[in-house]
Amino acid sequence: QVQLQESGPGLVKPSETLSLTCSVSGGSISGFYWSWIRQPPGRGLEWIGYIFYSGYTNYAPSLKSRLAISLDTSKNQFSLRLNSVTAADTAIYYCVRESRSGRGFLSYYFDSWGPGTLVTVSS
Amino acid sequence: SYVLTQPPSVSVAPGQTARITCGGNNIGSTNVHWYQQKPGQAPVLVVHDDSDRPSGIPERFSGASSANMATLTISRVAAGDEADYYCQVWDSSGDHRVLGGGTKLTVL
Numbered sequence: 001q002v003q004l005q006e007s008g009p010g011l012v013k014p015s016e017t018l019s020l021t022c023s024v025s026g027g028s029i030s031g032f033y034w035s036w037i038r039q040p041p042g043r044g045l046e047w048i049g050y051i052f053y054s055g056y057t058n059y060a061p062s063l064k065s066r067l068a069i070s071l072d073t074s075k076n077q078f079s080l081r082l083n084s085v086t087a088a089d090t091a092i093y094y095c096v097r098e099s100r101s102g103r104g105f106l107s108y109y110f111d112s113w114g115p116g117t118l119v120t121v122s123s
Numbered sequence: 124s125y126v127l128t129q130p131p132s133v134s135v136a137p138g139q140t141a142r143i144t145c146g147g148n149n150i151g152s153t154n155v156h157w158y159q160q161k162p163g164q165a166p167v168l169v170v171h172d173d174s175d176r177p178s179g180i181p182e183r184f185s186g187a188s189s190a191n192m193a194t195l196t197i198s199r200v201a202a203g204d205e206a207d208y209y210c211q212v213w214d215s216s217g218d219h220r221v222l223g224g225g226t227k228l229t230v231l
Contacts, residue, residue, distance in 0.1 A: 035220065037222075044207075044209065044222065044223075044224045044225040045158075045160075045166065045209055045222045045225065046222065047219065047220040047221070047222055050220070058217075058218050058219065060219065061124065061217070061219075094165055094166075098220075099171075101154045101171070101172050102172065102175075103172055103175075104154050104172055104173065105152065105153050105154045106154075106213070106215070107153060107154035107156070107172065107212065107213040108213045108220060109154075109156035109168060109171045109172075109211060110156070110158070110166070110168060110211070110220075111168050111171070111177065113165040113166055113167070114165065115164075115165050116165050
């Protein structure tokens with residue numbers, strides 16, 4: 001069973017860059033889409049963006065100008081960089097594996113989640 | 124962009140049936156997925172592709188979708204089902220993943 005684990009600083013200063021890494025174990029990065037999802041304290045889930053194992057990326061429009069997702073297949077990891085952060089970026093960040101729908105309409109869903117890591121933006 | 128609308132809260136007595144809705148334009152023409160999130164934990168997939176359950180999810184959890192509404196049904200609700208529930212679809216127009224705002228299920 002695949003396992004995901006986020007890592008990175010828990011505190012980032014305003015205007016600086018938030019960097020997180022997701023380590024994947026128990027399975028290969030190859031063949032899958034990998035997403036980041038965040039959740040501000042006491043609020044709902046927000047999809048941030050994904051990277052396909054080929055390196056292709058797609059980001060949420062609201063974050064596209066500040067966001068970069070990359071992967072390192074040799075380490076079985078993928079990473080998130082969000083620059084020019086503000087307090088509004090304070091959230092629990094989850095790394096997630098996606099699966100493609102097996103029937104019906106084409107779709108994608110999140111079948112494996114990391115435990116999440118809280119990142120606080122504060123001076 | 125595509126929007127999914129969920130009621131903020133649903134309450135149900137133990138042993139009864141809870142129905143959590145997810146509204147979206149022509150949602151019946153896409154696959155809907157549902158997640159359960161208990162306090163302090165990461166979300167867990169409970170239904171995918173409208174009505175399929177991952178291994179380990181009880182048969183009490185079921186889903187359906189048509190027209191502009193999808194529904195997650197939890198039968199014989201127990202205290203352990205108290206959680207936030209989120210619906211999710213794939214927005215083909217931008218290849219984006221879209222999540223509903225979440226519904227807090229309270230077991231009375």
